[in-house]
Amino acid sequence: MLVGVPKEIKNHEYRVGLTPPSVRELTSRGIEVVVQQGAGEQIGLSDDQYTAAGATLAGSARDVFGRADMIVKVKEPQPQECAMLREGQILYTYLHLAPDPEQTAALVKSGAVCIAYETITGPGGGLPLLAPMSEVAGRMAIQAGAAHLEKSRGGMGLLLGGVPGVAAGHVVIIGAGVVGTNALQMAVGTGARVTVLDKNVDRLRQLDLVYGNRISTLYSNAHAIEEAVLDADLAIGGVLVPGAAAPKLVTRDMISRMKKGAVVVDVAIDQGGCFETSHPTTHADPTFVVDGVIHYCVANMPGAVARTSTFALNNATIGHAVALATKGWRRALLEDVHLRNGLNVCQGKVTYQAVARDLGYDYVPAESLLG
Numbered sequence: 001m002l003v004g005v006p007k008e009i010k011n012h013e014y015r016v017g018l019t020p021p022s023v024r025e026l027t028s029r030g031i032e033v034v035v036q037q038g039a040g041e042q043i044g045l046s047d048d049q050y051t052a053a054g055a056t057l058a059g060s061a062r063d064v065f066g067r068a069d070m071i072v073k074v075k076e077p078q079p080q081e082c083a084m085l086r087e088g089q090i091l092y093t094y095l096h097l098a099p100d101p102e103q104t105a106a107l108v109k110s111g112a113v114c115i116a117y118e119t120i121t122g123p124g125g126g127l128p129l130l131a132p133m134s135e136v137a138g139r140m141a142i143q144a145g146a147a148h149l150e151k152s153r154g155g156m157g158l159l160l161g162g163v164p165g166v167a168a169g170h171v172v173i174i175g176a177g178v179v180g181t182n183a184l185q186m187a188v189g190t191g192a193r194v195t196v197l198d199k200n201v202d203r204l205r206q207l208d209l210v211y212g213n214r215i216s217t218l219y220s221n222a223h224a225i226e227e228a229v230l231d232a233d234l235a236i237g238g239v240l241v242p243g244a245a246a247p248k249l250v251t252r253d254m255i256s257r258m259k260k261g262a263v264v265v266d267v268a269i270d271q272g273g274c275f276e277t278s279h280p281t282t283h284a285d286p287t288f289v290v291d292g293v294i295h296y297c298v299a300n301m302p303g304a305v306a307r308t309s310t311f312a313l314n315n316a317t318i319g320h321a322v323a324l325a326t327k328g329w330r331r332a333l334l335e336d337v338h339l340r341n342g343l344n345v346c347q348g349k350v351t352y353q354a355v356a357r358d359l360g361y362d363y364v365p366a367e368s369l370l371g
């Protein structure tokens with residue numbers, strides 16, 4: 001088995017699929033690893049560190065894709081990467097297929113075995129390979145939002161925490177999962193007034209126990225969302241229905257009635273976004289304005305703090321990478337239902353129900369392809 005790590009090519013994406021310590025986890029088990037030259041250099045991971053960990057170097061992405069049996073990446077493959085995938089090759093990375101019909105069609109056409117980090121489940125519940133990046137993005141959502149509330153960035157000119165004698169800003173967080181909880185932690189730290197909404201009342205109960213009357217919790221429905229966002233200075237979208245396109249919870253009409261110069265940070269944009277007015281942006285040009293409201297919709301927020309993010313991601317991905325590389329995909333998926341839940345596309349079939357439903361493909365259960 002040869003594991004290949006190409007350099008990421010998405011805009012301002014400096015994360016890398018495997019760190020040198022992760023490479024060592026593989027090479028010490030007899031797995032060969034090839035890394036594209038310079039893949040980690042932007043975050044201080046040199047080619048020398050990779051070769052010291054037992055990897056060989058390749059001069060181009062084409063070389064990595066052409067030779068490797070399994071590709072380990074961070075972001076969804078871009079069109080030129082999809083074109084390099086082949087029948088039976090394993091692709092292990094974030095995919096976010098439900099809002100992305102072009103990528104889905106390209107992966108189906110490739111015949112590759114495509115395992116999405118974001119739908120792999122954990123024995124304790126949750127999505128353990130999404131969680132570390134959601135921690136990063138949730139924390140970043142407050143700093144990105146606070147920065148764009150400044151006048152020079154187009155915002156209304158508001159300091160989230162206020163000062164003595166002047167009221168604090170109001171942060172509204174929709175979705176109280178990993179993104180929401182991490183945003184909440186940072187928002188409370190700034191001194192802002194915070195409202196959190198979720199459909200899961202148990203989740204709101206847990207937050208209430210931790211933060212008491214320092215925050216307001218609201219059951220998420222159209223009425224509560226409307227009231228909260230109309231009063232918000234900063235609104236964060238962190239909802240998720242695993243694997244599916246995000247529900248559009250904040251309508252264009254609500255946006256048009258928000259305060260002028262307010263900011264929305266749609267973290268859920270990688271699943272299509274939960275604000276009707278959102279579309280994906282990049283770190284190079286992160287915002288746009290609709291009806292006087294600044295929209296920050298960067299689909300790879302953790303890429304901005306790529307060193308922290310790469311190590312946090314590798315902590316979560318390396319276990320399954322070792323299983324796939326040492327057992328092969330069929331046995332690894334057969335033996336582990338949680339890893340199997342990550343299989344989204346396999347040899348031309350869509351094997352994740354929500355993706356098949358949202359994009360109009362026949363759903364083929366993973367089990368039926370493993371026997």
Ligand SMILES: NC(=O)C1=CN([C@@H]2O[C@H](COP(=O)(O)OP(=O)(O)OC[C@H]3O[C@@H](n4cnc5c(N)ncnc54)[C@H](O)[C@@H]3O)[C@@H](O)[C@H]2O)C=CC1
Pocket residue numbers: 118130131133134135137174175176177178179180197198199200203220238239240241246247249266267268269270271298299300301302
């Ligand atoms: N833009 C970026 O760079 C990044 C985006 N993300 C995305 O952020 C999103 C959230 O991820 P996590 O927090 O890890 O998910 P999570 O599963 O931990 O939390 C999602 C929460 O949304 C809630 N929810 C579902 N429907 C709702 C509704 N109608 N109203 C209110 N709440 C609702 C769920 O009950 C759950 O508590 C995902 O789409 C994820 O892919 C994550 C990391 C980076």
Ligand SMILES: CC(=O)C(=O)O
Pocket residue numbers: 075094130133134270299300301302303
């Ligand atoms: C989860 C995701 O989309 C990211 O880390 O970029």
Ligand SMILES: [Mg+2]
Pocket residue numbers: 076096100
């Ligand atoms: Mg995409």
